[in-house]
Amino acid sequence: MKSLLITFCLLASHAILPGALANSLKIEFTADDTFSIEVARVEVGDKVEWLPTNDGHNVEFLAGPEKFLAPKKSDIDAHYSLVFTVPGVYIYRCTPHGDSGMLGLVIVGNDFHNLERIKNIKLSHVATSVLQRLIKIAESNKI
Numbered sequence: 115m116k117s118l119l120i121t122f123c124l125l126a127s128h129a130i131l132p133g134a135l136a137n138s139l140k141i142e143f144t145a146d147d148t149f150s151i152e153v154a155r156v157e158v159g160d161k162v163e164w165l166p167t168n169d170g171h172n173v174e175f176l177a178g179p180e181k182f183l184a185p186k187k188s189d190i191d192a193h194y195s196l197v198f199t200v201p202g203v204y205i206y207r208c209t210p211h212g213d214s215g216m217l218g219l220v221i222v223g224n225d226f227h228n229l230e231r232i233k234n235i236k237l238s239h240v241a242t243s244v245l246q247r248l249i250k251i252a253e254s255n256k257i
């Protein structure tokens with residue numbers, strides 16, 4: 115009976131734990147020179163992973179909230195991941211295809227406080243129009 119009780123307690127704690135752990139979101143490089151999730155929404159502490167599912171792409175952060183120091187861009191065709199600890203809007207691109215619009219946004223903690231700054235980033239004409247489309251998507255999904 116005692117061991118049954120212990121088993122039950124272990125099962126119960128396992129049932130509760132996953133919800134408390136940080137999540138991980140996976141984004142793929144597509145054959146169409148885009149990121150599979152262009153507007154990613156995550157919570158503070160979540161990890162985003164970029165998977166080199168197609169050749170010739172990488173991840174290069176352009177901007178984020180004030181305290182964010184953009185990490186070194188990833189190598190082409192490399193797996194990459196980042197844990198987001200500061201709420202706000204982040205923009206990144208693929209270095210070779212950024213000018214043709216291979217961009218992504220990460221919205222952390224449903225926080226849009228630095229959106230104006232992101233909107234004013236200097237990009238190519240095509241990338242600017244892609245960014246405007248992504249911002250519309252992000253704003254329409256605001257909680």
Ligand SMILES: [Cu+2]
Pocket residue numbers: 147170171172208209210211212216
């Ligand atoms: Cu690319």
